Amino acid sequence: MGEAELQQLIAGCLQQSRKDQKMLYKAFYGFAMSICLRYAGNRYEAAEIMNQGFLKVFTNLHKYDTGRPFIAWVGRIMMNTSVDYYRSNLKLSLNDDLDAAEDIGHDELPDQKLNYDDLLSMIQQLPNAYRTVFNLFAIEGFSHEEIATQLGISTGTSKSNLFKAREKLKIMVLNSGRLPDNGSEDIRHKIIAIGAISVGISHLIELIMR
Amino acid sequence: MKGKNENKLDQLFKDGLSGSEDHFAFREEDWASMERLLDNKPSKKAVIRRIIYYSAAIAALLLLAVGLFFFNRSDKAKNELAVKPKTKTDTQIPVQKDTVQNGQSIKDKDSVKNGNPGTENLAKNDINGNKDKTGSTLGITPGKHNQPNNIPVDQNTVNPNVPGNKTIKDSADKNKTVPSVDNNNNNNAVDPSKLASKTDKTQNNLADNTTNPKQPDTTGSVTAPVQQTKKDKPSLKPILRTGPRFTLAILAAPDLNAVNSFNRNQVGTNFGVQLGIHLSKKFSISTGASYAVKPYQASGSQYNSANWQGVPAANLPNYITANCKVLDIPLNLNYQFYAQGKNKFAVGSGLSSYIMLRENYHFEFADGSGKPAYDIQVDGRNQHWLGVLNLNATYERRINSKFSTIIQPYMKLPITGIGVGRVDLRSTGVAVGVSWNINSALRPK
Numbered sequence: 001m002g003e004a005e006l007q008q009l010i011a012g013c014l015q016q017s018r019k020d021q022k023m024l025y026k027a028f029y030g031f032a033m034s035i036c037l038r039y040a041g042n043r044y045e046a047a048e049i050m051n052q053g054f055l056k057v058f059t060n061l062h063k064y065d066t067g068r069p070f071i072a073w074v075g076r077i078m079m080n081t082s083v084d085y086y087r088s089n090l091k092l093s094l095n096d097d098l099d100a101a102e103d104i105g106h107d108e109l110p111d112q113k114l115n116y117d118d119l120l121s122m123i124q125q126l127p128n129a130y131r132t133v134f135n136l137f138a139i140e141g142f143s144h145e146e147i148a149t150q151l152g153i154s155t156g157t158s159k160s161n162l163f164k165a166r167e168k169l170k171i172m173v174l175n176s177g178r179l180p181d182n183g184s185e186d187i188r189h190k191i192i193a194i195g196a197i198s199v200g201i202s203h204l205i206e207l208i209m210r
Numbered sequence: 211m212k213g214k215n216e217n218k219l220d221q222l223f224k225d226g227l228s229g230s231e232d233h234f235a236f237r238e239e240d241w242a243s244m245e246r247l248l249d250n251k252p253s254k255k256a257v258i259r260r261i262i263y264y265s266a267a268i269a270a271l272l273l274l275a276v277g278l279f280f281f282n283r284s285d286k287a288k289n290e291l292a293v294k295p296k297t298k299t300d301t302q303i304p305v306q307k308d309t310v311q312n313g314q315s316i317k318d319k320d321s322v323k324n325g326n327p328g329t330e331n332l333a334k335n336d337i338n339g340n341k342d343k344t345g346s347t348l349g350i351t352p353g354k355h356n357q358p359n360n361i362p363v364d365q366n367t368v369n370p371n372v373p374g375n376k377t378i379k380d381s382a383d384k385n386k387t388v389p390s391v392d393n394n395n396n397n398n399a400v401d402p403s404k405l406a407s408k409t410d411k412t413q414n415n416l417a418d419n420t421t422n423p424k425q426p427d428t429t430g431s432v433t434a435p436v437q438q439t440k441k442d443k444p445s446l447k448p449i450l451r452t453g454p455r456f457t458l459a460i461l462a463a464p465d466l467n468a469v470n471s472f473n474r475n476q477v478g479t480n481f482g483v484q485l486g487i488h489l490s491k492k493f494s495i496s497t498g499a500s501y502a503v504k505p506y507q508a509s510g511s512q513y514n515s516a517n518w519q520g521v522p523a524a525n526l527p528n529y530i531t532a533n534c535k536v537l538d539i540p541l542n543l544n545y546q547f548y549a550q551g552k553n554k555f556a557v558g559s560g561l562s563s564y565i566m567l568r569e570n571y572h573f574e575f576a577d578g579s580g581k582p583a584y585d586i587q588v589d590g591r592n593q594h595w596l597g598v599l600n601l602n603a604t605y606e607r608r609i610n611s612k613f614s615t616i617i618q619p620y621m622k623l624p625i626t627g628i629g630v631g632r633v634d635l636r637s638t639g640v641a642v643g644v645s646w647n648i649n650s651a652l653r654p655k
Contacts (some may be wrong), residue, residue: 021248025241030231037234038227041576047237051244058248116233119226128576138220139227166219173219 006070013061025054031071032078038135039082041124053081079140083150086128114176122172130165137162266619266638270603273555273619456648457486459616461500465639469508476505480639482538494544496558501567505533506635513631527573527583534629537565538622540600554606554614562598562622566590569629588630597626606645614645 009027012020032050040046056077064073123131132151136142137158144162148155460483468475482500489495510528542560549555569588575581602620609615618641628635 018245018248022241025244026236029236029240030234033234034227034230047240047243051240051247054244055247114222114226116226116230119223123223123227134223139224169223170219173222 007066010061010064010066010070013058021058024057028054028057028071028074032074035075035078036082037120038123038139039079039086039132041128041131045085049082049085050078052085053078056081079136083132083136086132087151114173118176122169122176125172126165126168130161130168133158133161134165134169138166266621266640269640270557270601270619273557273603273605455488457488457614457645458648459484459486459498459643459645461616461618461641461643463618463620463639463641465502465504465620465637467504467506467635467637469506469512469633469635476507478502478504478506478637480538480637480641484540484643484645486544486645491549492546494546494556496542496544496560497540500538500540502536502538502637503533504536504635504637505531506633507531508631508633512633514627514633515631525581527581528576529574530631531572531574532629532631532633533570534635535567535569537567538598539563539565541596542600542602544602544604552608554604554608556604556606558600558602558604560600561596561625562600563596564592564594564598564624564628566592566594566629571630586630592629594624594626594628597624597628599623599625612647612650614647616641616643616645618643 006027009020009024013024029050032053033046036046036050036053037043040049053074057074060077064070123134126134133147136147136150137144142150144155144158147153147158151158153161460481462481463479465478465480466475467478480500480502482498482502484496484498484500486494486496508530510526510530513527513530540560540562542558544556544558546554546556566588567590569592570585571587572583572585574583600620600622602618604616604618606614606616620639620641622637624634624636627633
């Protein structure tokens, strides 16, 4: 999307044009979703967070500083909305005692290629508190001090959560080569497989009947 | 080594997860919910379900409104009808042919109740010579006379002032039962005390005589109080004599079940029998039993199992799918507010007891928690005696003397928490069924 086009859209949105709002929503949908999905436990929550984020975008559009890149502003809003969404259970790390998890050693990570869905599924399996810190630290690049301030936790908790998040992720990455993927996509695949098989069988029966 | 490894892990995720903007195709449903947020409106699905929910409520209200409309009409019809039986009773009174029976009936009443006040009236009348006043006091003193009666009386009282008023003579001629009516023609009668009441009567009669044919409503409203007291008695008598009337209905209903609100609800089924005991024409008690399958969904916070007390919210499932088999025993009082021809309308309310036969729950945890979903089944542990409020409206259409069809929109709102999770499980739906008049079988026509 060109800059001029974007400015036009923003102007339209400021005038509460529903058409322009949709255009803008559509234009930043993928970007916003990619952020929210990292922070969210699942697609539904991600969509909910994203829409709340977009609501903030639309209602605060007049505050947007046109001198800065719009996409960064949207990204920031999405991130903040995500963090806010899970703020209430960011301190629950004590309940999930990671020490109980088996120590698989600190092997070198295999140089396997993990696709986006695998990685997303792994990150989504993390408890909210770990996931949020991991996102902020590893992906957004914030320091522990910044994270601690933003989340209202101590730097110690931030570090601990990051460590535990990494531990969990490492286990998942290492296991991903050996164990069959048990993600949420699995059910969908099964349904498709069953559908395909039944269609195949019906064709077969039809052939036999002839 | 370790730090390097961790950086590699971070890098793996950072690289793998960034640049994924094109990974997501725009979904129209997300925009739909976005629009709702912008409009501050409920979701599309919720709207559809809310339509079902509200339509049930609207249907109930409509039944009520239509019923009331017909009720009012039937009330008028009753009043009109009321005149007829009355005339019959009047004619039985040994009185000569009286063309205007209504006037007669009032006269009868007056002659009993208005004897003395009438004297006073006439006395006043003589002193003041003001006929209009007499007329109006006349209208009030009997007590039984309604406002409309004043008008004809007043109108009438103008006439006697005219000497040789023909109408008075006519009425006097007609009301042969009244002796020495001729005196009334001469309002200056010196000795009115004995005839006073009769004068009043005559005037009353006259009022009715002259005005009634043109104003049937007036007579209706005048006679109605007399009539209704008489009519109420026979309506109760047959019931006292024959005992209550029983009906047995078989009802089935698809109903919507939801927790807290009707936003996220699921369709269940409900079928059962209902016994109606008709205490009077208007009131009936209904009870019975119905077997209901109530599937519903709830969030973790809506589900308050006793076992979950003290467990941190994070360790609790965040989503629950349930399927409960319930024996529903209602006890309702119904008021039939309209019945004419084949159609009957009633509204009812009461309490239901839910006996939970089998409860199946499926618990799901947040995707990130890593906890596996699990199921539980509870058999016959929970009974909620009179724990559910019923609201319903019934439309009944008679097929023949034995059978009627019933359409019954209803709503069941729990007073106590239902099931293991003590959820606020609301149901609404429209029951359709057939009602059988048991008395028709017991008592041949």
